[in-house]
Amino acid sequence: MNSVAHLSWFARHEFRLAWREWLAMMTGGRRRRNRAVIGLLIFAAILHLPAYAVVSRYADLRFPLDPSSLIVLTATIFLAWALMLSQAIESVTRVFYARADLDLIMSSPAKLTNIFSIRIAAIALTVSSMALLLSTPFIDVLVYLGGPRWLAGFGVVLAIGLSAAATAIAVTAFLFRRIGPSRTRLVAQIVSAVIGAGFVIALQIVAVLSYGTLSRFAFLTSDTAARIAPALDSLLWWPARASLGDLEIMMLLLAASLVLLGVVMAVFAPRFADTVASVAANPAAVTQGRARAFRPGSRQQALRRKEILLLRRDPWLLSQSLMQMLYLLPPALMLWRSFSGTSTAIVLITPVIVMAAGQLAGGLAWLTISGEDAPDLVATAPLPPSRVTRAKIEVVLIAIAVAFAPLVAALIFASPQQAAVTAIAIVIATASAAAVQLWFRAQAKRSQFRRRQTSSRIATFAEAFSSIGWAATAALALTIPGAALVSGILTLVTLAIAWKISPRQA
Amino acid sequence: MTSQLSALAVRGLTKRFDRPAVDALDLTIRVGEFYALLGPNGAGKTTTLRMVAGLLRPDAGSVSILGIDALADPVAAKQIMAWVSDEPMIYDKLTPLEYLEFVAGLWGIDPRTSEQSARDLLVSLGLEPHLNERCEGFSKGMRQKVALAGALVHDPRLIILDEPLTGLDALSARHVKGLLQERVRTGCTVIMTTHILEVAERMADRIGVIAAGRLIAEGTLAELREQNGRNDTTLEDMFIALVDTEAAAA
Numbered sequence: 001m002n003s004v005a006h007l008s009w010f011a012r013h014e015f016r017l018a019w020r021e022w023l024a025m026m027t028g029g030r031r032r033r034n035r036a037v038i039g040l041l042i043f044a045a046i047l048h049l050p051a052y053a054v055v056s057r058y059a060d061l062r063f064p065l066d067p068s069s070l071i072v073l074t075a076t077i078f079l080a081w082a083l084m085l086s087q088a089i090e091s092v093t094r095v096f097y098a099r100a101d102l103d104l105i106m107s108s109p110a111k112l113t114n115i116f117s118i119r120i121a122a123i124a125l126t127v128s129s130m131a132l133l134l135s136t137p138f139i140d141v142l143v144y145l146g147g148p149r150w151l152a153g154f155g156v157v158l159a160i161g162l163s164a165a166a167t168a169i170a171v172t173a174f175l176f177r178r179i180g181p182s183r184t185r186l187v188a189q190i191v192s193a194v195i196g197a198g199f200v201i202a203l204q205i206v207a208v209l210s211y212g213t214l215s216r217f218a219f220l221t222s223d224t225a226a227r228i229a230p231a232l233d234s235l236l237w238w239p240a241r242a243s244l245g246d247l248e249i250m251m252l253l254l255a256a257s258l259v260l261l262g263v264v265m266a267v268f269a270p271r272f273a274d275t276v277a278s279v280a281a282n283p284a285a286v287t288q289g290r291a292r293a294f295r296p297g298s299r300q301q302a303l304r305r306k307e308i309l310l311l312r313r314d315p316w317l318l319s320q321s322l323m324q325m326l327y328l329l330p331p332a333l334m335l336w337r338s339f340s341g342t343s344t345a346i347v348l349i350t351p352v353i354v355m356a357a358g359q360l361a362g363g364l365a366w367l368t369i370s371g372e373d374a375p376d377l378v379a380t381a382p383l384p385p386s387r388v389t390r391a392k393i394e395v396v397l398i399a400i401a402v403a404f405a406p407l408v409a410a411l412i413f414a415s416p417q418q419a420a421v422t423a424i425a426i427v428i429a430t431a432s433a434a435a436v437q438l439w440f441r442a443q444a445k446r447s448q449f450r451r452r453q454t455s456s457r458i459a460t461f462a463e464a465f466s467s468i469g470w471a472a473t474a475a476l477a478l479t480i481p482g483a484a485l486v487s488g489i490l491t492l493v494t495l496a497i498a499w500k501i502s503p504r505q506a
Numbered sequence: 507m508t509s510q511l512s513a514l515a516v517r518g519l520t521k522r523f524d525r526p527a528v529d530a531l532d533l534t535i536r537v538g539e540f541y542a543l544l545g546p547n548g549a550g551k552t553t554t555l556r557m558v559a560g561l562l563r564p565d566a567g568s569v570s571i572l573g574i575d576a577l578a579d580p581v582a583a584k585q586i587m588a589w590v591s592d593e594p595m596i597y598d599k600l601t602p603l604e605y606l607e608f609v610a611g612l613w614g615i616d617p618r619t620s621e622q623s624a625r626d627l628l629v630s631l632g633l634e635p636h637l638n639e640r641c642e643g644f645s646k647g648m649r650q651k652v653a654l655a656g657a658l659v660h661d662p663r664l665i666i667l668d669e670p671l672t673g674l675d676a677l678s679a680r681h682v683k684g685l686l687q688e689r690v691r692t693g694c695t696v697i698m699t700t701h702i703l704e705v706a707e708r709m710a711d712r713i714g715v716i717a718a719g720r721l722i723a724e725g726t727l728a729e730l731r732e733q734n735g736r737n738d739t740t741l742e743d744m745f746i747a748l749v750d751t752e753a754a755a756a
Contacts, residue, residue: 294607294617294624302611306597313599313640374595377656380559381612382585447598 007114014122022126044137051137059146063244067226073240075203075220080131081160082199088127088168089192093185095119116272117265120169124261127168128161149245155254156243162257166264173268186315193319194326204330299383303391304398307368311399314367314446327356328407346414347478350422351471353407358429358467361400363449365437368392371446393434400430418478425474432466432495439502462498466491512570513537513664513695519557519567521719527553529719530567535697535712537572537663540690542710543699546749550719551699552592555666558697559589571664585613588657592669594649598642602628602652605641606659613660620659627655631681646673654682658689665689667698671705683709707741715745717752 023036065073105115135157142150171191175184207218219225230236242250295305330352369392372378378388404426411419440459469491476484516533520526528550535541545551556562558569560580569576569583576583596605603624610620628637631651636644641652650673657665665686671679686696687709700706706713707727715723723730727741734744 294610294621296617297611299612299614302608305611306600306608309604310597310599373597376559376561376589376591376595377609378612379561380584380587380589382581382614383612384581 084164124165355471361430361433429470542706545716588662594653
């Protein structure tokens with residue numbers, strides 16, 4: 001096989017792996033390829049409806065736009081780029097640590113620089129394909145209503161996907177060199193978790209501090225932003241101009257992204273092998289310092305202590321907690337500002353907090369209930385399964401209480417009634433999330449957390465609807481109590497349906 | 507009264523998946539005995555032991571552990587039993603000492619007793635330099651040793667091991683065998699499955715051979731030789747002959 005044939009063969013292998021991994025993600029590891037593809041097509045078709053609702057009014061937009069619209073469009077594109085960067089960092093980290101595969105590649109007589117160049121390109125294309133898939137309904141609607149000039153949007157999505165992947169590879173490789181392989185995994189997980197949300201949260205913080213509102217558009221559409229924005233011919237507006245149909249600029253952006261990716265491949269592909277070797281050579285021996293004495297306590301206490309210790313040492317939880325805390329920063333700031341004012345916007349804090357609690361509780365409940373690394377040990381321990389489950393749920397409640405008690409306590413000073421409603425809603429949202437995990441329990445390793453949302457689509461939706469439902473109920477309880485009753489009943493019905501169709505019930 | 511004298515008494519134990527995995531199995535293991543359960547892949551060894559350990563509910567039959575009905579009172583049975591699987595299941599983010607503290611806590615052992623016992627066990631298994639390191643960087647052999655220490659820390663009277671020597675180097679395997687024999691000397695009963703027939707030959711008081719979910723031969727090495735009609739044959743030869751005969755009969 002000549003080198004070109006060899007490279008194309010390896011590229012096919014990479015895409016096959018990427019496709020199967022994606023399929024496994026979509027089907028929860030079950031062999032349902034056709035159903036996954038049909039489901040995806042139906043989902044993409046249905047997505048045209050919300051896409052129509054969101055973008056149809058912008059179909060006639062043309063350059064030059066007013067400064068506020070231009071800023072909002074550019075910020076939206078930047079947010080998309082940040083989210084793709086986040087996904088790409090996660091993909092790159094996974095590739096670095098997939099040792100079984102890398103051992104095989106590195107022990108083969110293939111030229112590693114070429115092999116890793118293809119792997120980098122595969123990451124870039126995977127990230128871009130995903131983005132293209134999600135953006136297609138929106139671009140379709142714009143093309144249908146506004147003409148073919150909107151097709152340039154596909155080029156923009158591809159350009160930001162390629163540049164995000166190139167940046168992710170550079171960032172991860174830089175982290176490897178600066179902080180070593182054992183810490184890079186943790187830092188990369190945290191960075192990828194917070195990077196997408198960071199931009200929105202920063203906008204919200206500025207909005208809270210400047211305008212007393214949680215709306216992220218407040219700052220973007222403000223006179224201040226329009227005043228400091230550069231002139232219309234600035235490079236900053238290129239992505240917006242390209243997406244509005246400027247083909248020349250779109251081609252330039254695409255070319256720049258390809259050059260960036262090419263440079264990253266040329267610089268980092270030869271070093272990939274060293275990096276991978278350093279991962280393999282450093283199996284991360286983490287020492288816990290001096291051992292403390294064994295502690296007395298009941299069997300449930302032993303279980304709770306173990307769960308809490310594992311949660312404290314869980315990198316996913318660390319990154320998620322950080323993200324939740326970041327999400328809570330704007331409402332916390334708003335809460336702080338409201339002490340000196342009479343703003344009624346403070347009511348908005350409650351649904352944000354309840355939603356965050358529900359989401360975090362879902363993750364925690366999966367980690368404690370389903371993510372058990374030693375199921376045989378716990379199953380052969382001399383205590384009934386019900387007590388094991390109870391101890392695990394208690395841990396979720398304790399963790400949520402520790403995370404959200406300070407916010408509820410601060411709310412007491414602003415509005416005791418709101419604090420009470422928020423606290424009750426947090427408890428209900430947490431209990432609901434734990435219940436969903438119990439009904440859809442599927443034993444797995446904690447390291448499989450990334451796939452938890454694909455093991456059961458119903459559980460994922462039930463968890464999300466429950467969090468949203470209880471958040472809405474809490475907000476309505478503070479504003480329109482009658483409507484809260486309806487919202488609460490609807491949320492309970494959602495949970496009842498989830499229970500009815502869960503494997504526990506079947 | 508027989509069940510009270512036995513460490514393990516299994517009667518008519520049955521489990522079906524798509525085919526019978528364990529087929530009305532009767533098995534009696536005496537107190538203080540080192541019993542090796544042998545059989546080809548898919549013979550039903552692990553299924554049998556998982557049912558005994560309470561990890562799998564049998565379709566039919568009874569399991570008595572030192573006189574305790576394990577199906578009627580699983581908590582009492584589990585209190586005096588330990589299970590070690592071939593795939594060491596430990597927590598990556600805990601150190602060996604933390605893992606053993608957790609296991610001792612689950613079995614309700616006084617920490618003043620269990621702490622010293624845990625240290626002694628880990629030291630005897632050669633893990634002293636790693637007592638305070640998280641298990642995530644451990645090799646399979648080291649993980650297996652931590653899991654074994656976890657099984658022994660609550661001082662069980664019946665230890666069930668499914669392929670415990672898989673992944674261990676020669677020195678570690680010797681440590682493990684030494685520990686198990688020491689436990690047997692103090693009156694503990696050990697049931698072990700293994701594919702390493704020399705280990706069974708050298709360590710076991712009695713050997714059971716299982717095929718297609720049924721016990722096809724049982725006894726001491728001498729008794730098995732007698733059954734086989736040749737005094738100079740090895741366990742490996744006998745095992746292959748027994749399994750071949752069974753396969754031909756099926």
